[in-house]
Amino acid sequence: MQSSRALRQHLESLRAAGVTHLVRATVSIPATVVTPARPEPVAEVATESRPPRGTLLPVEPVPMPRVAKPAPTLPEPVPFQALDLPKPERVAQLQVLQQKVAKCVRCDELARTRTQTVFGVGNPEAKILFVGEAPGADEDKQGEPFVGRAGQLLNDIIKACHLQREDIYICNVLRCRPPGNRLPSPEEAGHCREYLDGQIAIVNPEYIVCWGSCAAQNLLGTTMPIGKLRGQFFQYGRAKVLCTYHPSYLLRNPAAKKDVWSDMKFLFQDQGIKL
Numbered sequence: 001m002q003s004s005r006a007l008r009q010h011l012e013s014l015r016a017a018g019v020t021h022l023v024r025a026t027v028s029i030p031a032t033v034v035t036p037a038r039p040e041p042v043a044e045v046a047t048e049s050r051p052p053r054g055t056l057l058p059v060e061p062v063p064m065p066r067v068a069k070p071a072p073t074l075p076e077p078v079p080f081q082a083l084d085l086p087k088p089e090r091v092a093q094l095q096v097l098q099q100k101v102a103k104c105v106r107c108d109e110l111a112r113t114r115t116q117t118v119f120g121v122g123n124p125e126a127k128i129l130f131v132g133e134a135p136g137a138d139e140d141k142q143g144e145p146f147v148g149r150a151g152q153l154l155n156d157i158i159k160a161c162h163l164q165r166e167d168i169y170i171c172n173v174l175r176c177r178p179p180g181n182r183l184p185s186p187e188e189a190g191h192c193r194e195y196l197d198g199q200i201a202i203v204n205p206e207y208i209v210c211w212g213s214c215a216a217q218n219l220l221g222t223t224m225p226i227g228k229l230r231g232q233f234f235q236y237g238r239a240k241v242l243c244t245y246h247p248s249y250l251l252r253n254p255a256a257k258k259d260v261w262s263d264m265k266f267l268f269q270d271q272g273i274k275l
């Protein structure tokens with residue numbers, strides 16, 4: 001009785017407020033609330049639980065990812081577009097790019113301290129392109145990437161894969177030696193990215209091997225450690241990208257040679273070649 005009086009008073013107060021109709025509620029509440037499982041991001045799947053070898057992970061290839069943006073005063077590097085050129089045209093375009101690099105002073109400190117720029121060498125029609133970190137003292141003197149002890153070890157790896165150094169195209173993230181062999185800064189890597197992209201676009205390889213974390217992280221635009229990037233392919237333009245340890249690291253940690261050999265077998269297995 002008391003509750004019906006209270007209800008009447010409530011309805012009258014609603015009418016006084018202008019409410020003329022009440023709608024019956026139709027929402028049903030489920031007995032249990034199920035929280036949908038959050039989908040795992042692709043990159044995390046790639047790192048936390050390594051997929052079976054041979055898995056091609058869908059990393060967005062275009063426009064090319066980069067760790068560092070070029071300085072605001074510099075022109076944006078052209079979006080990556082692989083070129084399918086005849087050999088003489090590739091040679092000519094690489095020469096044009098090399099001449100541009102030889103005069104480059106984008107990185108003030110490196111331009112002041114280098115002996116010469118170290119552009120890149122190898123087959124302009126290479127199926128496999130190697131990317132290293134930056135020139136060291138030997139490379140700075142000789143003007144060629146991967147010479148000296150690390151370069152000799154790289155040559156041994158290439159031979160063990162039944163190839164010649166001349167079959168590969170070899171370049172670095174940077175084309176000038178950082179003083180004291182320090183790591184390239186993100187700004188320097190950003191400055192030099194246009195040249196790296198240019199070389200990749202002209203050579204148009206099927207495979208890119210990133211030697212060491214600097215090359216891998218800069219090319220793929222990631223901060224993941226090299227140990228987690230190994231053992232799988234990433235996509236960059238049309239190229240499949242494999243990351244492995246730098247030969248300099250192998251000189252300090254010979255036990256890791258077996259891991260690099262395993263990566264090489266993985267790379268060649270994808271081409272139908274058993275090492």
Ligand code: SF4
Nearest residue numbers: 104107175176191192
């Ligand atoms: S490292 Fe690359 S961007 Fe920097 S000065 Fe040398 S060629 Fe130019």
